[in-house]
Amino acid sequence: MITERNRASFDTKGLAEHLNGGREKLKRLGELADLLHQQDWGNKSQRYYLNRQDTYEGALKAALGIWDLIRKKVITMEDAMEARKLVDFPGGLELHxxxxxxxxxxxxxxxxxxxxxxxxxxxxxxxxxxxxxxxxxxxxxxxxxxxxxxxxxxxxxxxxxxxxxxxxxxxxxxxxxxxxxxxxxxxxxxxxxxxxxxxxxxxxxxxxxxxxxxxxxxxxxxxxxxxxxxxxxxxxxxxxxxxxxxxxxxxVTEDGKYVPPPPSNQKASYATMVYVRATIVEGAGWALARSVTIAVRYAAVRRQTAAHAGELEVQVLDYQNTAADLLPLLAASYALIFMGKAGMAMYTEFEQDRDRGNFEKLPELHAVLSGMKAVSTTIASDGMEAARRACGGHGYSLLSGLPTTFTHYVQNVTWEGDNNVMLLQTARYLVKQLLAARAGKASGVGSADYTNNAEAELRQRCAVASSRDWLDPALQSAAFRHRSARLCVAVTDLLASASGGKVAFEGPAWNSNTVDLIRLARAHCYFVLHSTFADSVQRLSDEGTLPAPTIAALSKLVSLFALSTISREAGDLLEDGYMSGQQVEWARRQYYGVLRALRPDAVGLADAFGLSDYLLNSALGRADGDVYRALLAAAQASPLNTTEEGPAWDGVLKPLLKPRARL
Amino acid sequence: MITERNRASFDTKGLAEHLNGGREKLKRLGELADLLHQQDWGNKSQRYYLNRQDTYEGALKAALGIWDLIRKKVITMEDAMEARKLVDFPGGLELHxxxxxxxxxxxxxxxxxxxxxxxxxxxxxxxxxxxxxxxxxxxxxxxxxxxxxxxxxxxxxxxxxxxxxxxxxxxxxxxxxxxxxxxxxxxxxxxxxxxxxxxxxxxxxxxxxxxxxxxxxxxxxxxxxxxxxxxxxxxxxxxxxxxxxxxxxxxVTEDGKYVPPPPSNQKASYATMVYVRATIVEGAGWALARSVTIAVRYAAVRRQTAAHAGELEVQVLDYQNTAADLLPLLAASYALIFMGKAGMAMYTEFEQDRDRGNFEKLPELHAVLSGMKAVSTTIASDGMEAARRACGGHGYSLLSGLPTTFTHYVQNVTWEGDNNVMLLQTARYLVKQLLAARAGKASGVGSADYTNNAEAELRQRCAVASSRDWLDPALQSAAFRHRSARLCVAVTDLLASASGGKVAFEGPAWNSNTVDLIRLARAHCYFVLHSTFADSVQRLSDEGTLPAPTIAALSKLVSLFALSTISREAGDLLEDGYMSGQQVEWARRQYYGVLRALRPDAVGLADAFGLSDYLLNSALGRADGDVYRALLAAAQASPLNTTEEGPAWDGVLKPLLKPRARL
Known part of the structure; x- marks a missing residue:
């Protein structure tokens, strides 16, 4: 593990501080983890062995424990927010x-x-x-x-x-x-x-x-x-x-007269949703980061297959397919975290506008974050399960931390707006923008501005002229943008022809085209996700916030996010001739090249999330890499091992096996 | 639900009998379910509430209970095999x-x-x-x-x-x-x-x-x-x-001399693996069928969104995206079940050959079923989780049966051969066949026969000339075959150039190309899966085993399997110009058309798996569709509801809330 850490091309600690809100904040997270670990209710050693009732009671005690630390002024309210995430034991007070x-x-x-x-x-x-x-x-x-x-x-x-x-x-x-x-x-x-x-x-x-x-x-x-x-x-x-x-x-007045809410109320509730969804997007990045940290570290420790018996087996991270399973998930985690931070910044900007009575940016913000809620939680959920599977058998053990991280998280695809419903909101917005543009009205702002000249966009062709060109974020972004514009025009035309020219946003014609609508919304969100990631890294570079080697590593992640996506979904860009077969082949070769280039940074990029062993609670994902000792120790503590003969001996097995001389 | 059943265009009971091995067999399954339900150890009403120790003991008791029924001659050994599946409670005797x-x-x-x-x-x-x-x-x-x-x-x-x-x-x-x-x-x-x-x-x-x-x-x-x-x-x-x-x-002799095994031993152990993997493939189909049955039935019962408050909300199965989530999974279940049955028939055929000393078909059979193990278990696992998510919030409840069905099953992607390793075995075989063909040696038999003229296959172009043409299984199959042949040539050339001409099947060059190798193996398995499904339906038609309306429904499933795959993975066929953008568009329109055509048969096709309520143990997937009553009843039986005040009242909440007058 030390060897792996030494291979990193950049300062992982500096990046961890940046992602976690600064050096002091990261230090405080470490102190909180130590403090929580010492509390009865914060000790996680029994967490994976609890039955339902004990889980319910334990979670309540943990919430009240944190409450008590605030009351005793051991921690601040801000600490408590972090403590809830670190203890990671949601209970009966969540909705309170x-x-x-x-x-x-x-x-x-x-x-x-x-x-x-x-x-x-x-x-x-x-x-x-x-x-x-x-x-x-x-x-x-x-x-x-x-x-x-x-x-x-x-x-x-x-x-x-x-x-x-x-x-x-x-x-x-x-x-x-x-x-x-x-x-x-x-x-x-x-x-x-x-x-x-x-x-x-x-x-x-x-x-x-x-x-x-x-x-x-x-x-x-x-x-x-x-x-x-x-x-x-x-x-x-x-x-x-x-x-x-x-x-x-x-x-409602005493005599039963109804007084309706003022019209601005609706906008305020949209604004709340925007805020909640920006939180969900960044949360998706951190949730995925957690599983990816575990999986990447274990893939550096785990070895599989040697050419000859007796030789040291190959680190599984050195197999191209393992790298292709895990490194794009690393890139997605970063993309989502930066997207969440950008979404929050946009929300703050909107708040300032709102205080000046300007609600102009709200529809776009709301529409993009609806779909982004869906895309981010799907990327995170699917990625967590993919990371789990990449750990082979040990990923199936609760002691790895991976199954429960996934099962706790995956409800996010359903709650706070079912993902399909969320994507249809984004699609509705985009189709409306295009229709407005076609009607000659001022239309698409921000990410949807392509609706202003979508027909011209259809004639664009990919300008990549070599494998190397694919490392240019602008050319990557152009591809995502083109896909979204093309799908927007296509589905709008479909909707119009399905209902005799006039587009209806509910009813049978709409319900019969939801697959293409969802496809459009998803494409748009990938466009925004990629360009926000690329722009964020560019800004960090321009402002000199992070040193050049860190920027270089992050830039590779931007390319990895783009090229793994474009390789996988090339059909969307080949279908209308935007891209040629040669350009896809270049994208794929460059994708594999970036995988190779990032291999030495893999463990460093996982470390840079700054997630503590306390948070991870994973025998496989330990920072020190001593996984097999940890697995064996955790297994021995399992309640089934309380007695040597096991819980079924007296009642079930003894009557069956009828004690007799040893075989 | 009755309305939904009446919409089916074919005899669901007849298909259920066919899939389950005949009328007598299906009837026996029903009798066994009734018998098992009456046993203490076979009653599933508490299954989702058990803690680990009780689960361990309960599973042992169930296994011994079945053993006892055999001993008492209540059931036969053959019944017992089915009973184990129906009780669905794997325990400490599985590996015994x-x-x-x-x-x-x-x-x-x-x-x-x-x-x-x-x-x-x-x-x-x-x-x-x-x-x-x-x-x-x-x-x-x-x-x-x-x-x-x-x-x-x-x-x-x-x-x-x-x-x-x-x-x-x-x-x-x-x-x-x-x-x-x-x-x-x-x-x-x-x-x-x-x-x-x-x-x-x-x-x-x-x-x-x-x-x-x-x-x-x-x-x-x-x-x-x-x-x-x-x-x-x-x-x-x-x-x-x-x-x-x-x-x-x-x-090993008494004096320590080692006597090696006869060379035929290796072949025998390969044959065993072939047998086990054919079982896994059919098992994957049935596992997926289980989740899909639950999800399709619930999607017929569940309603979401009306144009106006007070109106009956729309059945979610009538949204195109829900149909696109679920019906292709229905098709995949059928494809896998037919593939498993065909694999088993091939194994039986091989056994007859073997008894005549003929091992000729073993390598191909072994190679295809290795990859098919991987593809089938991945399709099933991913499909089960997709079906679960399609059920919204209720799919997150254990009472739906969906989470445990998935978590029990998903280890199949890892055990009995990790899926990536399995796919690399298939890829190795295909590359070897191609190299042999290029060296002028007799090569590919069966599904790999395209390696004999792979270079000619590269020049083939898709012959589809209208949306309707895509309903022709031969044209569908040609697309799958072309993709596989092209990827085989491409990766073989890559491997050769990576190692200076001579292809090595292990070591750095191999390890650095595993993504493309896995892609090839997966493509080959999809080719075999589709053509086996299409051929099986054709044979049932030719032999008159099933009536025409049933054949028509199954044929739509063949097309759905093909067209949902081709639409999703169109890039693979556009990249080298095999298919044009117009042909993809036709495939997608035809895919949507088949979704519409199959909508009335959705519940019928789920019913036709013949899975009993006893097996499903699902409040959502009940045959009678009375899901909300069942959910509420099951929830009330949950151990947390043993007391009205709950397990945390005395110890945790009472001290906090300090009893006082009602607010």
Whole structure:
């Protein structure tokens, strides 16, 4: 491992500091890891052996442990955010912290905040956010839970009219939360005002038993994330006071008059989504980085096959196919982290514009980050599983850290907007931009500006004239841009012809072309992802933020991201003649060349994520490379090994084998 | 669901009978499911809630329960094979049945069989097969465990010389097995004779404690398959009698003379591998069928988004992208099942040839099934996860059956030959065939016959002249064949130029071209998979085995398999000009057309696998479609719901929330 580290062409520690927000921040992460490791609830040595109940309890204790460290002023609130990630033990308080409190902050009136916020912040009540229903997810307007206003008692009657309307999924709902913010359709005098938010107490504060009319419980074990008690909830005509509807924006008066929200509300909620999705994109990069760190380190330690018995076997990282499995994932991790940081910067920029009343950039930002949420979480999920498989048998062991990292993460392709739905939002935006441009209206800004002259773009041809040319980020970017423009024109024409000229954004014609629409959105996101990565590295170079060898290594990653993608998806660029067979062949040869060039930097680029052994909790991914000793030690600690004869000896095996003389 | 079933254009029951080996066989499967469901150990209602120890014990009880039903003559041995699949609870006896007994049968001398077989068959001892080591897997010659012959005592001394030589992975080794067949390098008088097999007792038959010199235990929790106690094992100079070396083929005499195996031995072991891999290929089809059945049924039940609130939402199967996610997986399942059946028929044919001393077909059969093992298990694993994701949030719940089906299965990409290694075997064979053909020697038989005139094949062009032409299996097959031939020539030329003309099949030049080699092998396997599927359907039609509407539906699946692949991987066929952009566009339009045409048959084609609710054990995949009621019922039975207040109330939450008046 030391040999591998010495091969790196750049200062890995410097890059780790940059990615993690500076030298002090990285140092603090190390101190926090040491501190957490010493806490009962932060010690991860038993983590992979816990059953469901212990996982649930352990996760709660970890969250409360962090809370306690803040209270005792051992750590700051900012530390606590990092500590949650380092302890990596999501539990019953996730949505209290992540949704219940933020919803009160954004949607409750000042009076309501005065009532509930201190209790929520002091953990005197625990809340969650109940929107999704058993049979209704994505389509919020299709939710069936009702909140009917009774002007007599000035109460809302919250009710679950059908089995499929049972609330389903909210984290912490099962056994932890005492309150929920429930999304329900507001009815006043028989009229449906659509989904609104209501604070509903669901458990008795003295006994923690469900209140009358409430049926609540845990939805059962899941692929991962089992520390969280995702729950179900149904209401049987449960009454709450009028004041329990969150009334910062829309209101219901005592006599049952509905006051609609101001129109700017919609934009504010889009802005929140933009913020959340930028976080998800960077998070995708870090999640993938974690699996890739483990896999790259193990591929440097692991050896497989020698020409002759007795010879030292070959490091698996020296097989081209292993390098091709892992190094593009390394590049993707970097691309996503830089994309997330850029997305956050764009959000900050937008906030400044917004404060000047300028919402101009919001639609583009929202549209791109919707699709980017989908693309980033898919790249991360698929990449994590690919990294796991690249570790052979040991990747199948929980002790490698790889299976649980994946199973915890992969829900990201579904929650916060199903990935297909997200991509269709991006596609809708792009098609609209193209239609506007064709109608002669001012159109595409930012990444979608190709819609302004898409027809001209169709006539462009790839300018690469040698294998070396493919190392030019501008020529790489041109290819991604061309693909996106071509697919945009193609699917827009399809939609128009499917509905007699006028494009409809829902209904049968739309639903019958979603494959091509998703293909367009994905292509657009790859275009943005690549160009943002290339631009970020260029800026770091121009500003002298990082030394030249580091920039050189990052530039190779930009090329690797581009060329591995173009090689794999060459058909998209060959189909209309943009690229020739020779140009694809050059791209592939250059791709293999970059793999070779990056081989000495592989472990260094993994190290540069700066992920601690504490975070990784992986026998395979240890920084010191002493994997086999670690695997054996961890295995011996497994509960099945508590006794030498094992749990089935007395009850099952002994009666069968009937003790007799040794064979 | 009834509506969906009525839409099917063919007799689903008839197809189910055909796929499952006939009407009687399918009926018997149903009876077995009913029988098993009634057994304590066969009841699956608690399966998703078990912790590791209970899973281990439960799986052992299930295996012994089946054993007992055979003993009591309630079921036959043939029934038992099916019962193991239906109970679907792999445990500590898997390798006793699957490897220990078969190894005794194939490698033990008659005297050794007389000694050990009756005890093994009567479960008076439990064995496993210990080959893989902690740091050594694929490269058998690199194993480090030694067996040194001591002519004085006429014993072998079995020893683990390094930590990395610890035996690792054998199923049932951890806490169940009393004996192992250990692979160890045979040393006689200082000379290394390579890996040989030894029967070694590891546990005391009276106490089940490890014998002196033995360190053994469970390797800890895994992604899936946790009913199996995969184990570790190290030997500290453990002595076994000379008679414990399996001596049917190679022998060591009392005075320490080594008698090598007869040369035909190698061929016999290849034949065994062929048999095992044909089983894996068909198994991959059935494994995928299981997830696809669940996902297709749920996609027919699940509705998402209406144009207006209050309207019935759209069945998700009616979105083109959902159909494109699921129907090609349906096609792949069928392709793999037919491929497995064909592989088995080829094996049977080979057995007849072999009995006449003819081994001619073995190399091709072995080469194709190596790569096919890799391609089939990858298609199945990726497809299972894709099917899971297509189910949205509910696919993340263990109650859907989808996560555990995947985690149990996915180890198939690694065991019985790592997939990359398997594909490289296929590539090696193809390159050798091409080199032989170029040298003017008789070459490629069967699927590799294109190597005989590969250069001519390079000049071929796709003959498709309309979108409709793409429905012709011969034109589909020609495309797959062309791709394979072209990639074979290209990589062979690369290898030759990398090593100055003479192609080496190991070493740096080989290791640096494994990406293209794997690409070739994969392309070849897709060619074989498609043509075998098409030919199988054609034969069923010619022989009148299935009625015309069923043949029509299966033919659409053949086209779907071909066109979804060609659309996705068009670059491979555009790059050298074999196909034009127009032809790709036709392929894509026809692909979408077949998706539409198959939509009414979707549920019927899933039903036609004939998988019982008992096997599926899925709230989402129930034949009756009553998924939401089933999900809620299963959730309520989850152990976290044993008490209303939950397991963390007393110890964790109560002290925090400090009972007080209701808010």
């Amino acid at each position: 912290i992540g949704m219940f409190i933020p919803t009160l902050l954004s949607q409750a009136s000042p009076d309501q905040q005065a009532e509930w916020l201190p209790k929520a912040l002091g953990l005197k009540l625990i809340g969650t956010y109940a929107q999704t229903e058993l049979g209704h997810g994505t389509f919020v307007r299709g939710l069936q839970t009702t909140a009917t206003y009774d002007p007599q008692s000035q109460e809302f009657v919250i009710h679950t009219p059908t089995l499929a309307a049972t609330k389903w999924w909210p984290g912490g709902l099962g056994k932890t939360s005492t309150h929920v913010v429930a999304m329900a359709r507001l009815f006043i005098k028989g009229k449906d005002y659509g989904p609104h938010s209501f604070v509903v107490p669901i458990r008795d504060m003295a006994t923690h038993l469900p209140l009358p009319g409430i049926k609540v419980g845990d939805i059962g074990p899941k692929f991962g994330y089992n520390g969280v008690d995702n729950g179900f909830l149904s209401f049987n005509h449960v009454r709450v006071a009028r004041e329990n509807m969150l009334m910062r924006f829309s209101k | 049945i699957g490897m220990f007994i078969p190894t005794l049968l194939s490698q033990a001398s008659p005297d050794q069989q007389a000694e050990w077989l009756p005890k093994a068959l009567g479960l008076k001892l439990i064995g496993t097969y210990a080959q893989t080591e902690l740091g050594h897997g694929t490269f058998v010659r690199g194993l480090q465990t030694t067996a040194t012959y001591d002519p004085q005592s006429q014993e072998f001394v079995i020893h683990t010389p390094t930590l990395a030589a610890t035996k690792w992975w054998p199923g049932g080794l951890g806490k169940t097995s009393t004996h192992v067949v250990a692979m160890a390098r045979l040393f006689i008088k200082g000379k290394d004779y390579g890996p040989h097999s030894f029967v070694v007792p590891i546990r005391d038959m009276a106490t089940h404690l490890p014998l002196p010199g033995i360190k053994v235990g469970d390797i800890g929790p895994k992604f899936g398959y946790n009913g199996v106690d995969n184990g570790f094992l190290s030997f500290n100079h453990v002595r076994v009698a000379r008679e414990n070396m399996l001596m049917r083929f190679s022998k």
